[in-house]
Amino acid sequence: MNNTKKLMTSLISQHRHFFVISGQYQWTILKAEQLLKKHSRQIWITNQHIPSVQRIIIPVSKVASLLGQEENILVYDTFSGFNIDAFGLVSGVIRGGGILILLTPEFNRWINSDDPENRRLFALSSLGRKSYFIQRTVNLIQQASEVVVITDNAAIPTEQEMPVVTKGAEQNNQQQGDGLFGAVTAEQEQAIKAITTLCHAQKPGVFVLTSDRGRGKSSALGLAAAWIINQAQSFAHIIVTAPQPATVKSLFSCANRLLVDGLCNNADTQIQHASGTIRFIAPDLLTASLPETDILLVDEAAAIPAPLMQKWLTYYKKIVFSTTIHGYEGTGRGFAVRFQKILQASYPGYKHLHMHTPIRWAKDDPAERLIFDLLGLNSIPASDQQALVAYKQQGYRYVICTQKMLLAQHDLLSQIFGLLVISHYQTRPADFRRLLDAPDIEIHTLISSHNERTIVLGVALTFSEEPVDSGLQQDVYFGKRRLRGKMLPQLLATQCNTIDALSARCVRIQRIAVHPALQSIGLGSMLVTNIISQMQTANYDYVGSNFGATAALLSFWKKNGFSFIGISSRCDASSACHASTVVYPLSETGKQIVQQAQSHFLNQLPHLLKEPLKNLELPVCITLFTHLYTVSLPVIFSEAEIKSIEAYIHGYRLYDYVVCTLHKALLHAIVHAKFSLLNKEQQSLLVMKIAQGHTWKVCVEKLGLSGKKAADKNLREAYTIIYGFLK
Secondary structure (H helix, E strand, O other), rough: HOOOOHHHHHHHOOOOOOOOOOOHHHHHHHHHHHHHHOOOOOOHHHHHHHOOEEEEEEEEHHHHHHOOEEEEEEEEEEHHHHOHHHHHHOOEHHHHHHEEEEOOOOOOHHHOOOOHHHHHHHHHOOOOEEEEEEEHHHHHHHOOOOEEEOOOOOOOOOOOOOOOOOHHHHHHHOOOOHHHHHHHOOOHHHHHHHHHHHOOOOOOOEEEEEEOOOOOHEEEHHHHHHHHHHHOOOOOOEEEEEOHHHHHHHHHHHHHHHHOOOOEOOOOOEEEEEEOOOOOOOHHHHHHOOOOOOOOEEOOOHHHOOOHHHHHHHOOOOEEEEEEEEOOOOOOOOHHHEEEEEHHHHEEEEEEEEEEOEEEEEEOHHHHHHHHHHHOOOOOOOOHHHHHHHHHOOOOEEEEEEEHHHHOOOHHHHHHHHHHHOOOOOHHHHHHHHHHHHEEEEEEEEEEEEEEEEEEEEEEEEEOOOOHHHHHHHHHHHHOOOOOOOOOHHHHHHHOOOOOHHHOOEEEEEEEEEEEHHHHHHHHHHHHHHHHHHHOOOOEEEEEEEOOOHHHHHHHHHOOOOEEHHHHHHHEEOOOOOOEEEEEOHHHHHHHHHHHHHHHHHHHHHHHHHHHOOOOOOOHHHHHHHHHHHHHOOOOOOOHHHHHHHHHHOOOOOOHHHHHHHHHHHHHHHOOHHHHHOOHHHHHHHHHHHHHOOOOOHHHHHHHHHHHHHHHHHHHHHHHHHHOOOO
């Protein structure tokens, strides 16, 4: 299909027009200017200074400012580096009938040159090899029949052949607000009605709203919130949460537009109205404070950890979970696989609507299909049935896949990245590029076969972290320098006071994913076992991992022989988890490093729990205690200490006078596996009061006790059980 026919085909259907201009840098700018000379407003995404009254220059780092906007013309300059997270975001800004132009080097040079984005991602001065990701990008562009590719030997479309984008955009805008509730499509109207009905219902409930980008999902949330306030019989409180404030920009814009006499405070992302409020609260703050609300609106739920949303389910009675299935915020496939199982257990009758009809562009937009492919957003694992049958009939083989294999085998790449996507809430398009281009990555898989198709059952990604240069070790150790690509050595040196870790060779396990149909049968542990064996053969000193600590993950690593050597004092804002570090020694040097790091952590933990980790999640705290203190020396009690505990148990001695001995007895119970004999309430009370040093008031409130007297009584009963094993 020639370029003229491509343009006419997309013009008729109100699809977005995708141009790729490939050549020398100044030449591509000149050709873009020729194509766009009649358009007065142009958005250029570039880190270069290109003066023009027509252009609005936005650097790649500022593309989030375009969230919630719609534009007719957008040019993306890849000469500054092809940041696919940024490209994914800005591609959704283009209206139907609009133009998206990609400026690239000549294809052969682009593939074999060091793309600036790869140098930024991998902290290297030069890659010294071609980019598999760029190779795949070029292949897709050349294979896409609807893309207009302009090179120095291709004809430039004439002014008469170019689409009249302003006309298409005006038609699109005229559709807005015609439906009930201010909806644009029937599906958006249906979504708004479901949300308002839920808010006004007498019974608790959950509504799930999913869509691809450009379907008006966030707008539907905003319009529904405004409608609830406009119709409120009494003052309405609506809370909105999302991974980032910028995510809900269009939500608040739509709500403010529909509200009568509304006042939008963009700085605080809050709307004040005579009949109610709509306010944004970050996920971690929402979890910590749990403020009252009539309804909770969760936007881009796929990019929020499932444990956080599970907590909200136990507290809030009316919740809307909304997420993009294909999105730069994080893919919704993981949400569909993981969290909806939790929803089904808590609210078996919850309602779900998937919005299919685009609002910003026409249906079956070819640019959308290509962008999904470019960003790896169409990646999916094998079906549950295929995975189960393959495993039962063929078992599995352990294979280390190369990036060259992934480029050549599209289905293998799709399955591997599909598993990574559903295993982690924050998987982004940039991770797709890392999979294909990271120079120090190894891709460990468990594969099988079904009907001659290779089936990926599990995957783990590891990164080699080589010793720090001797001249930099002192600066790193004292925190004067921080090096990229050396996470584990730096953590051990700075958090565990283990400078020898900077001279050792280590491997970091960054991600593990097992097919959902085959989880909890040991495949994850099998991947770890094979990685340990491989790295021992390759003469590494230790292998480790750093992850958001949950009780389940800590138990997994402990089961596989890893030692806990650190936990971050800060809680991650997006995951509301503290990052924990685990290591496994592979050599004598590694054993010494692990022993030193764990000894330091053992000494630090009691003090950390009293201050920076005072609010560490109870299950995590209990798991840490249970697993960590079993490696410490046995706790020895004097006769006087045993008598003081006995006096406390019988109420003859106040808590304040025996607290030190009670802490020692708690460690004894953990070391000698007696802690599990206590019930959950007793375990929680011991951790909160003895280990974390919370006030009686906090313990009473968090555990739902009647008062200090009841809490003290429960504590004495717990120590009665422990006391039986001290004598």
